[in-house]
Amino acid sequence: MSTTTLETQTALNGALNIGAETRSSQPGILVTDYNNRQTVGKITVDHPKMICREVNVYYGAKQALKNVGLDIGINEVVAFIGPSGCGKSTFLRCLNRMNDTITGCRVTGQIKLDSDDIYDKSIDVVQLRARIGMVFQKPNPFPKSIYENVAYGPRIHGMVNTKAELDDLVRASLERAGLLKEVATRMEEPGTSLSGGQQQRLCIARAIAVNPEVILMDEPCSALDPIATAKIEELIDELRESYTIVIVTHSMQQAARVSQRTAYFHLGDLIEVGETDQVFTNPKHKLTEDYITGRFG
Amino acid sequence: MPTLQNLRRGGRFRIPGDRAMPFYLFLSLLLFSTGAYYLGRKRAFAVSGGQIRNLHSLPSFYGSYTALWCILPALIVFALWVTLQPGIIVDLVVADLPPELHNLAPDRLNLVVNDLKNLVSGNFVSSTPDPAMLAAADHYRNLRTIGNAALWVVVLTLATLGIAYAWRTISPTFRARNRVEQVVNLFLIASSTIAIFTTLGIILSVAFESILFFQKVPITEFLFGLQWSPQTAMRADQTGSSGAFGSVPLFAGTLLISGIAMLIAVPIGLMSALFLSEYATPKFRAFAKPTLEVLAGIPTVVYGFFAALTVAPFIREIGTAMGLHVASESALAAGLVMGIMIIPFVSSLSDDVINAVPQSMRDGSYALGATKSETITRVLLPAALPGIVGSILLAVSRAIGETMIVVMAAGLSANLTANPLEAVTTVTVQIVTLLTGDQEFDSPKTLAAFALGLMLFVVTLILNIIALHVVRKYREQYE
Amino acid sequence: MNKPTSAASAPAILNRDIKTIVNAGLKRRHAAETRFRWYGLIAVSLGLLFVVLMFGNIISKGYPAFWQTYIQLPIKFDPAVIDPQGSRDPKTLESADYAALVRAGMRQMFPKVEGRLELRALYGLVSSNAALELQSRVLQNPALIGAEQEIWLLASADVDTLVKGNIDRSLDETERPIKDNQVGWVDKLKAAGKIEKQFNTILFSSGDSREPEMAGIRGALMGSFYTLLVTFLLSFPIGVATAVYLEEFAPKNRWTDIIEVNINNLAAVPSIVFGLLGLAVFINFFGLPRSAPLVGGLVLSLMTLPVIIIAGRAALTSVPPSIREAALGMGASKLQMVGHHVLPLAMPGMLTGSIIGMARALGESAPLLMIGMVAFIVDVPKGLMDPATVLPVQVYLWSDLPERAFVERTSAAIMVLLAFMILMNGLAILLRKRFERRW
């Protein structure tokens, strides 16, 4: 299951200032162990795009995430699952510092994008969020035309110089989001006039237009019907070629269909991480198993 | 410290309690109805044979029923009497005046009646009143005493009759509760129609006088005339139509001052709202928002005083220092202060509107890497635009109808100019100048005030309806 | 589902490195952000500055009016002047020439002053109120006759203004209200400790006057009181009843829609239009007296009604339906349910709205100008029918007068008005805090 040896893991983690991944007392279970808490499975990957260590999040006095450590690999889809209120969204919002907009929210620990610590003073959130796009649970197109919705990011970032360039960019983004055919003739209509599924793909197109490196999706299909959901899932699969994607979902099937790795959260703890197949067919932790088999949550 | 007034009062001749009579009668009536309540309740006990179960309603309802019968008819007669009596007495007294007084022109007669009233209430206007007047005053006093006595008798008799009627109707099967609730319901419904009657009253009274006005002055002259000088029409040898009643300069002046006000209020109000809702810390907002709203609570007369005595001279001084000619009642001063007054109006309305934009819009923009100001100018404002336009329209209607600031700080002469340093007059200023002071009611001068009032009402009504409609549609969009 | 074309067919721009692109514009964008923030801060500061400016301006102009200058004079209650016959008849005592006593006192202070003009200037230092003051003392205590006393008498407004430092002494004599010789006398009196500032009770105890030093706001305060009394007695019950009817009983149909739209529009009708209504309906049609608090109260209650109705409906909607259901479930009639359960819970909210409406009515002047509550009225009104004016209109009347002393008094009247407004709004806030309930 893992290609790296225990030694290399330890070396890597040592460099990141965390404890070792060890074999637990139960045979065959890999446990990452630091600061008195454990995550079952291997939190690291070979080619990480993002590296998170000892992430704690507090809303005022309330702690919403406890010592979470996780890597997100290049061009992979990672799914976050877990019962409601366990901190999936919270963790996702840490990754592009959307938590900054919430008063009273405090984040500690280390999150790196490539080699940059994103909570470092030298990092500009504007640039960071341009590099890490986000799609929300409820489609939230701006009250502008379809065209202007997609053109919004490129415009504010000054990505294009001519109208023709912008046209190209908008069309390409819509194309990638699989929406172009449906809206080609109605670019000037308001984004809110689309159906829910189309709106969500519009939001994805809007995110893609900025050409981010990572795309975060928080339950992108929860407001959609199965057909629209299927379209988005297909889209995610295709986008994986060019982007790193993190998706929060309540649908086990969806996680199984689109993701390569799955992380199970429970009450602010990251309980288990692993290859998606393995987590769903052979969960190592009791809580994960309960959740997946439907005995919980 | 004794003052002139106190001393004067000491020497004044008054019938004690005469003026307070209706008040005492009202108190007696209340007392009566309290008694009626207990009587009715006792009666209900009595007819039930001590078994409250036998009664249709609770005893207190029988009490209330009796009290209502006692007070309502009496109160209606009382109110009518009190409003009609003074007019009737004046008519009677005037009819009995000696012919040389009686045949005076209506406005002179009014003065005589005023003198008479002063005489009656013991204010000696001249040292040696005319004996005819003294006689009339006596007559007046007599009639008033008789009238008041009759009022007491009639009202209290009615109250007693009411009690007696209720007493007789009370029986165990009598549905007192339903009756009382009917009356209460009627009161509720009647109350809710008052708002309608107010609007009707406004429209009718203003429209009626306006029609009279338009019979004297052609409506086209009023609407499109460029000359406004109603004072010339005051002279007796001139007919109304020879005075100048072109309202264009007034509306131009109103627009100029309101325009200046909006130029101040919209940017400051809007930017304040944006800053307070998007940038300010909760602590700063908790302090700044109510403080700004203090501006909305200050009476407009205070703004007028501030404009006339502080801002206008200040602007004039600056202008003179810069070699400009500034009128001492410049439109700029009035507009500036009116703008200050409207700031909280714009800011709190836009604050509501901005807060109605869902957080998800902001999130969507931030997640794309937009800065706060980009989010505000490119997402928030366009999304909130209809609501903001609605708020601004409401503010404009407020500015157009504002009276005291312009009465105190704007000019009186109707100049047709766009220069904010000159003095202009407004619709409201003209209404006030035309209607304060002595007036005959059917002169074109006074009627013109109503025609202006009609225009003002119509314009602000249209603005309000549009604004309220836009704002409501806007809110529905995000619900 | 259309397969997205490969990256090759997408414009090259989609593959550009976002990091460097964004970096290029960052400096400019952050500058714009800072600028925007500053605009906002400046706007708020301007708003706050205006508040400070208004209050500072009014208070700095108005607070001296709470003190008034008095001059101490030796007064001889000369029997020959007051009561030559010695009859002690109150009529004689009342009509005696007390001003002569004041003049005598003045001459005693400045024996060297001679000549008609000079003497008149000298007498002008004391207010005409001084004679009335002496009159009242004698009437209260006839034993004073024959005695000699040092008495503090009200100075004229010009002296008051001079003492308060509001007259530029360096101006040419002809350009100031008080002449050089008068200034000299005042300085002498001051040096002798015969000039003093005392708390201004006249301001609160008397009605209007043409003489600034004798003008007070008592009449206007009472006028405001009576007017507001009528306003409250009419608008509160009717407003509450309307709110209750619309919220609890009215069927939702066209008619109630019309009422609702109508109320919202009425709330935005310019106040002066209500004045026109009052003039045409109450005065010309019903023949009620001009300038009466009753009419003022009627007009203001029509204006305040929409405010109370809107607040009342908000208060009623905030009462949870569960309470209504519980009451109805216990067999109460709908009216009992409203009267015993809903209304008491909504009452604090309704009162809050009403107090705010009353505060607004207190500051209202435009409609009252229309119905004649703008006359010069010396007497303090004693009832709803007496001619009266109200505090804001008094401010308007005084603000028109050129004397510096009136400017001061106007500001003082404004301070009193603002104090009442703050008091009422404070009460409303307190009420809201005290009874605020989260269901």
Ligand SMILES: Nc1ncnc2c1ncn2[C@@H]1O[C@H](COP(=O)(O)OP(=O)(O)OP(=O)(O)O)[C@@H](O)[C@H]1O
């Ligand atoms: N803005 C906030 N302020 C305070 N507490 C918050 C806030 N947002 C989330 N929380 C708390 O943090 C915890 C984690 O919330 P989070 O939204 O991350 O859960 P989630 O896993 O995304 O749940 P769901 O599946 O329902 O979306 C919850 O207990 C929640 O109450």
Ligand SMILES: [Mg+2]
């Ligand atoms: Mg969530």
